[in-house]
Amino acid sequence: MKKLLVLHTGGTISMSENKDGYVTTNNENPVSNAATVQQLAEITEIHPFQVPSPHMTLHHMNDLRKTIILHINEDNYDGVVITHGTDTLEETAYFLDLTLNVSIPVILTGAMRSSNEIGADGLYNYIAAVRTACDVNAKGKGVLVVFNDEIHSAKNVTKTHTSNTSTFQSPNYGPLGIITKNNIYFHHLPVRHQPLVKVDESIKVGLIKAHADLDAELLRFFSEAHYNGVIIEALGQGNLPPSALSGLNELLAQHIPVVLVSRCFNGIVSNNYQYEGGGYELHQKGVIFSNGLNGQKARLKLIVALSNGLHSEKLTTYFSR
């Protein structure tokens, strides 16, 4: 039997509906010690904290990382499963993917319906995650998200629906694999990069979404509030309204790294347009173009990059991968 470390962190998978129909936190995680799961693997369960995932912080994520390292250094685990709220699940998954230097499977899962609601998906997803963690082909693929019978890479997966159980999707790329009643099939191999292991929790990176008439004052805020970096979810292929440019110039003049992603759901930013605020001009100014991440993931990537002392060209290269 494979030996797995399971970390329960909270979220809907750990919650129940009360008599008024509202979803609330339980003292005990209902999927903890589930008999069906105990038959699949030898499981050591720990509960580092129990929070709804909107309460997750960089400190929680880093704490989770340290806890995983501590336990896998002490004992020979074949894999790690983390149960987590879905709202920020992709952020914790990607943070661990960027910073955990391990080859055993590390898999996050959660639920869209709490434990006593009709069609509750928590135990089902948990079982699927445990089965995947036991699969020999799940090794060396970085951090994975298992949800609704699909296996996604932490880098590409995102929550796409407020309530549907098929909420986790990987725009542009699709899932790495699928899970059936009896089998686990991987169809793609993710491109892997060497993790960076230092994390400075004091680094502050802001995230802002561009829109028509974006006010330069909003960008100025980040320099006034001493942010270490800024992510802009730009328009289309990577363009900004002229109204924002004076604020952007101030950030760049103060050598605050600015990374561009797109507010579009699919595609990658590029320096095509040569008009005021167009990608060409932003690139010339020194804005860093990210290779296809969403804003919340680019934020964590910039925190990790700055924690590891990446600046100028090294930072640009890191974001091009």
Ligand SMILES: NC(=O)C[C@H](N)C(=O)O
């Ligand atoms: N489905 C969920 O888990 C959502 C919940 N609000 C959370 O992220 O904790």
